[in-house]
Amino acid sequence: MPDETTTPAPRSEAPAGRPSGPGGRGPGGPGGPGGRKFFRRKKVCKFCTEKIDAISYRDVRLLQGFVAERGKIVPRRLTGVCTTHQRRLTRAIKQARNIALLPFAARF
Amino acid sequence: MQRIYEVMFIVRPDVADEDLDKLIAGLEQTVTNGGGALKSTEKLGRRKLAYLVRKFNEGNYVLLTVEAGGALVAELERRLRVSEPVIKFITVRMDEEDKRLAKVRAIRATRKKLSAVPQQEAPAEPAPAPAAPAETTTQASA
Numbered sequence: 001m002p003d004e005t006t007t008p009a010p011r012s013e014a015p016a017g018r019p020s021g022p023g024g025r026g027p028g029g030p031g032g033p034g035g036r037k038f039f040r041r042k043k044v045c046k047f048c049t050e051k052i053d054a055i056s057y058r059d060v061r062l063l064q065g066f067v068a069e070r071g072k073i074v075p076r077r078l079t080g081v082c083t084t085h086q087r088r089l090t091r092a093i094k095q096a097r098n099i100a101l102l103p104f105a106a107r108f
Numbered sequence: 109m110q111r112i113y114e115v116m117f118i119v120r121p122d123v124a125d126e127d128l129d130k131l132i133a134g135l136e137q138t139v140t141n142g143g144g145a146l147k148s149t150e151k152l153g154r155r156k157l158a159y160l161v162r163k164f165n166e167g168n169y170v171l172l173t174v175e176a177g178g179a180l181v182a183e184l185e186r187r188l189r190v191s192e193p194v195i196k197f198i199t200v201r202m203d204e205e206d207k208r209l210a211k212v213r214a215i216r217a218t219r220k221k222l223s224a225v226p227q228q229e230a231p232a233e234p235a236p237a238p239a240a241p242a243e244t245t246t247q248a249s250a
Binding site for chain 1: 116118155157158159161167171196197198200205209212213
């Protein structure tokens with residue numbers, strides 16, 4: 001009896017705790033490490049704000065802004081690009097790599 | 109139904125200009141003979157390659173925009189693969205992308221027209237975001 005009454009309580013806490021974990025880690029950051037892991041979400045998608053429609057593999061300068069020093073594609077949590085544009089950007093970068101406009105791996 | 113393709117290829121740097129022109133002319137001939145339309149030819153010039161391709165560090169980039177069917181593009185690619193001066197090529201299909209861009213531009217044009225006209229005409233098009241909340245607020249008040 002006491003087990004039945006007590007076990008639902010922790011069980012309800014745990015699922016409530018887990019979803020709030022990754023969500024709560026964000027605003028919980030300022031008290032803790034105070035590092036750069038949070039509140040970068042204010043960064044907006046460059047393509048959405050500037051209304052750039054077409055991401056072509058040909059404009060290397062635009063693509064180079066989203067490619068790291070070693071040639072790797074930068075994840076969107078760092079650049080703030082939205083999902084649709086990140087997918088188009090990835091496609092364009094891979095096309096550019098195929099036609100030797102961008103390197104596959106750079107700076108040996 | 110004709111599709112629009114962009115064919116970009118790299119020609120080795122130690123090829124003379126006239127040979128390059130001859131090569132491009134030959135490819136254009138292939139396109140027109142196969143029933144396609146050549147929309148544009150652009151010579152992007154000599155560029156440094158991002159990595160070594162067949163032991164070359166530089167190459168002559170050429171961009172062809174072709175309106176053709178799929179079989180013709182396959183033939184064009186075969187020609188490019190076989191031709192010795194061409195070291196790399198890529199074909200990208202552009203007509204779907206162009207359609208999407210045209211649609212976006214059309215929506216943007218209608219949105220601009222709505223904001224320019226002082227009286228709010230009831231738009232029949234799929235309501236863009238600024239128009240939709242306005243309509244819903246008027247409905248809520250009525």
